[in-house]
Amino acid sequence: MTLLITVFAAVIVTVKWYNRKDDSMKLGILCFLYWGASIMWLVDAIFEYAELKAEYFTPALEDMLNDAFLGLSVVALGLVIWIVRLLITDPKGSVRTALKKQQN
Amino acid sequence: MACFLISGLEALVVTAVEKGAEKKEEKNMAVDEAVKDEAKEEIKIPLSRKLKWLTYMLWGGVVLLAFEHVWHGEVVPWFPFLTAMSDPADAAEMFHEMATVGVCMAALITLVWFGMCKAADSIMKRSANADARSTQS
Numbered sequence: 001m002t003l004l005i006t007v008f009a010a011v012i013v014t015v016k017w018y019n020r021k022d023d024s025m026k027l028g029i030l031c032f033l034y035w036g037a038s039i040m041w042l043v044d045a046i047f048e049y050a051e052l053k054a055e056y057f058t059p060a061l062e063d064m065l066n067d068a069f070l071g072l073s074v075v076a077l078g079l080v081i082w083i084v085r086l087l088i089t090d091p092k093g094s095v096r097t098a099l100k101k102q103q104n
Numbered sequence: 105m106a107c108f109l110i111s112g113l114e115a116l117v118v119t120a121v122e123k124g125a126e127k128k129e130e131k132n133m134a135v136d137e138a139v140k141d142e143a144k145e146e147i148k149i150p151l152s153r154k155l156k157w158l159t160y161m162l163w164g165g166v167v168l169l170a171f172e173h174v175w176h177g178e179v180v181p182w183f184p185f186l187t188a189m190s191d192p193a194d195a196a197e198m199f200h201e202m203a204t205v206g207v208c209m210a211a212l213i214t215l216v217w218f219g220m221c222k223a224a225d226s227i228m229k230r231s232a233n234a235d236a237r238s239t240q241s
Contacts, residue, residue, distance in 0.1 A: 028160075032157060033164030034164065036165035037164055043205060043209045044107070074171060077168060
């Protein structure tokens with residue numbers, strides 16, 4: 001479930017990146033972040049499948065809910081990392097403009 | 105258990121290499137600008153930019169997987185940070201997982217990155233050829 005949610009997040013962000021008007025939002029970083037995690041969880045899933053076989057596809061409801069909650073938390077963490085980096089690097093200069101306005 | 109540590113190690117090495125490549129490219133660019141060698145002017149993605157893609161993927165994966173391990177109680181904020189280290193049998197299992205799952209994770213990310221670089225190079229080459237054809241006609 002975590003893998004599935006992260007892959008969906010990666011695909012959505014990649015589509016957003018492809019349709020971008022300019023690079024000021026730095027969506028590419030978020031794409032790499034989610035794709036990197038997706039690839040790593042894919043390997044984890046393959047090893048787990050090799051161990052559990054068909055049982056891998058029939059998880060208990062409680063485990064599935066926990067994994068879904070984890071997946072959403074992972075997506076949220078990725079978004080937080082991206083937004084903090086965006087505000088610090090400030091490619092559009094919006095933070096700088098806001099700070100200058102407050103000074104005046 | 106701690107499979108993400110292998111990718112973390114690779115991320116550290118690749119980040120260092122990327123910084124080195126960036127400095128080297130900056131130096132080369134300064135020399136090229138001084139010489140103004142137009143023949144050298146070709147559309148090519150710099151190595152440092154490609155390495156940046158790999159570092160973003162590796163660091164992203166490492167941070168998000170580390171979070172998953174904290175979630176499952178496998179990583180703790182006190183020494184020795186990995187719960188498996190407190191028991192020799194668990195530690196052996198952890199090292200086995202690092203050697204199998206961890207290495208495979210790092211290898212697959214590197215493989216995907218390699219494919220990305222090849223695809224990006226061919227896209228750039230194709231667009232350069234199309235530009236050349238349009239200026240000729």
